[in-house]
Amino acid sequence: MEILQIKDLSFRYPGAERNAVEEVSFSVRSGEFLVVCGESGCGKTTLLRLLKPELAPAGELTGSIVYGGGERTPADIGYVLQNPDNQIVTDKVWHELAFGLENLGLPTEVIRRRVGEMASYFGNQDWFRKRTDELSGGQKQLLNLAAVMVMQPKVLILDEPTSQLDPIAASEFLATLQKLNRELGLTVILAEHRLEEVFPDADRVLLMDGGRILLCDAPERIGAALPAGHPMRAGLPSAVRIFQSLHIPDRCPLTVREGRDFLERHFGSRGGMLPEPEYRHGEAxxxxxxxxxxxxxxxxxxxxxxxxxxxxxxxxxxxxxxxxxxxxxxxxxxxxxxxxxxxxxxxxxxxxxxxxxxxxxxxxxxxxxxxxxxVFIRDTVRADFYEILEAHGVPKQEREKRVSEAAARFGIAHLLDRNPFDLSxxxxxxxxxxxxxxxxxxxxxxxxxxxxxxxxxxxxxxxxxxxxxxxxxxxxxxxxxxxxxxxxxxxxxxxxxxxxxxxxxxxxxxxxxxxxxxxxxxxxxxxxxxxxxxxxxxxxxxxxxxx
Structure with missing residues (x-):
């Protein structure tokens, strides 16, 4: 059963010259694990926010989003933000878990049972009564996930939830996410730049480019279908990139274990160390x-x-x-x-x-x-750049030249007149x-x-x-x-x-x-x-x- 149907969806922010999302059409099956990826600014976050009306940005919207799970309530679609600190609203872990249920007006005994169940499932009993500002980044993001799951959503949307976590904390978070999908049949829509660990568990990968869908296919077929020279080729899992570079007829590996098997199958007779020049540094x-x-x-x-x-x-x-x-x-x-x-x-x-x-x-x-x-204190990127140059005594006639050079170096000329807080x-x-x-x-x-x-x-x-x-x-x-x-x-x-x-x-x-x-x-x-x-x-x- 299709739980979400998106047809001819386009969206433009107020005052923008082009659409952030352009004629996007796809559907999501109940229980599916869908990974959304693409370059920064390609429209991933905008698309995900549009899927949850309570978080939809202001702007001009055309097309349709149909929820196929019956009459939709705000709790049916859960959303985990990129920055864990932006989502935590209370001072204690236990209260954060109970906060959403309290807002729904559920009986106290129901709230306590659900909170206890969720704390046990996510293994946060040891920090259940801690202050939220004492938690590590990984603990905060797990708390956000638990606080969403206690609402019993049918669809879980996550916008780059591991971007601020170290590799081990990110692995643990993604493992929990995969467990929710496998054991509960939860529909997961995950926007992520770290594709190494999410590719193998995805049913499909939706790759966006310039606000449009470039590819939407099984993960093992994305590498071959992605155009040569596309910047996202460098973001594919290491096993896929190595496989694509060697041009050997075989099944495309997705995981470390599959990549190791592939290498041992074709290069197992080799061994040794790559030559490494001695590193030399200056004295200062x-x-x-x-x-x-x-x-x-x-x-x-x-x-x-x-x-x-x-x-x-x-x-x-x-x-x-x-x-x-x-x-x-x-x-x-x-x-x-x-x-x-x-x-x-x-x-x-x-x-x-x-x-x-x-x-x-x-x-x-x-x-x-x-x-x-x-870093930003003004209402446009250009104004911010001018402000810091003025503070450092750069003559007025040189400021535009320096701003233009910086914009060209970083490829941000089209962002200079945008509000920095509206950027991805x-x-x-x-x-x-x-x-x-x-x-x-x-x-x-x-x-x-x-x-x-x-x-x-x-x-x-x-x-x-x-x-x-x-x-x-x-x-x-x-x-x-x-x-x-x-x-x-x-x-x-x-x-x-x-x-x-x-x-x-x-x-x-x-x-x-x-x-x-x-x-x-x-x-x-x-x-x-x-x-x-x-x-x-x-x-x-x-x-x-x-x-």
Whole structure:
């Protein structure tokens, strides 16, 4: 039975020159797991919001959306937002679970039974009575999912729910989602950039491009059907990308296990290590932490516990680790936002306390925060860019030139006159980075720069960071994106329990890890341990190793 029927759906935001969604038609079967993907700004979020009338944006709508499950109530279609903090409305976990049921006016005994059942199912008994602001990102998103599920929806819509989670928390969240689909027959419509783990469980994949549906087919057929050179080819699961690159007649693998079987079937007689040049860095140290300790309040536990780190001038240094371990706090201490109570923080060879006023931020250091919305203060992107150039004393006649150059570099010229808060998460991220770089820093701190952006935008970001590094800029990046770190960083480090545990080149770092490693490495490590990117696995297959 079809539970949703969408026919000739088009939508345009007020004042927009073109439609955000253009003549979209498809149907969703009851119990289906549908993955929606595409480049940032392709219309995914707009389409999903239109499917739940209570969240539908204002604008001009044509076409039809028919709900096939009988008379629809607001609880029949559940919705989980991209940012977990935007959906939590109460201060306690138990109250968040009960909030929606209380608004429906259900009897107390029914509310308590449903809340207890849902808390048991999702395994959050240990933090059932905690404050919501004490939860990790993964716990908050699981709470949001549980709070929606307690309403017993027939359709569950999720808009990039793992974008702010580390790889392990994201895997756990997606596993819970797949369990709901399999065990309860729940209809799931999931918009996601991380396709590695959702492709194998999807019944169909709907790929959008420019507001239209480009493909809607079984996941194993998407790779072959996607046009050559399309930016989304880089976002396909690693097993699919490796298979497509090798052009070997076989069944397309979707999972790590299937990809490993494919490689062993065709290249199992090979083995060894890929040649790896020795990494050389300069002598100058751009950022250094020496036994740094930090806590937010005197009575709270330490977040940084003797953290020590050296980032050399001109290198790209990536820090990985779980949610809530202190990675963002470390960046804030380096940027002077938080003050360490013990240890030394040096930027460009000087103690951070020696920088007076805003001198640290004038041509030396800049921070791109995890939430790009915090970068914007004006009602258009252009006005925001002009404001920061004026604050840094750039002459009026030069401002338009710099704004145009930044817009061309990031491909955001069409966004300059838009309100930054109306942009998609990926578009906000690109505009925020462009604004931060207008200050001309020599050291750039990036907190989750790939959060919410598509594979094509990641390639653009990788090229930009590579060019910045070639121009002599030092880049310190905190990220959950292991694939991006493996392909971009000079060195990677693991942050755990308030300190940096290890740092090494991507091949050695990821090649020695079990969980914090790439899907490509999991597939190929029995044959070639230091192949950690799809390109390296393909090179191993086509060129061999040093054996």
């Amino acid at each position: 140290v751009a950022v250094e932490l020496k036994n740094v300790w930090f806590r937010y309040e005197r009575d709270l536990p330490d977040v940084l516990r003797g953290t020590s780190m050296q980032v050399y001038a001109g290198e790209l240094y990536a820090v990985l680790g779980g949610n809530g371990t202190g990675k963002t706090t470390m960046l804030q201490v380096i940027a002077g936002i938080g003050k360490a109570y013990r240890g030394k923080v040096l930027v460009d060879g000087r103690l951070i306390r020696e920088y007076r006023g805003n001198s640290l931020y004038h041509g030396l250091l800049a921070l791109l925060p995890q939430n790009p919305q915090t 998460g990926g578009e906000q991220q690109k505009c925020a980075l462009a604004k931060v770089l207008l200050t001309g820093p020599r050291i750039l701190l990036l907190d989750e720069p790939t959060k919410g952006i598509d594979a094509g935008a990641k390639q653009v970001l990788r090229d930009i960071l590579t060019r910045l590094k070639a121009d002599g800029m030092t880049l310190l990046m905190v990220t959950h994106d292991v694939e991006f770190a493996a392909e971009t960083a000079d060195r990677c480090a693991l942050f755990f329990d308030g300190e940096i545990l290890s740092a090494d080149t991507p091949s050695r770092f990821f090649g020695g890890n079990t969980f914090y490693t790439t899907a490509a490495n999991r597939m190929a490590r029995t044959l070639c341990q230091n192949a950690v990117t799809c390109g390296q696995v393909v090179r191993f297959c086509t060129e061999g190793t040093d054996a």
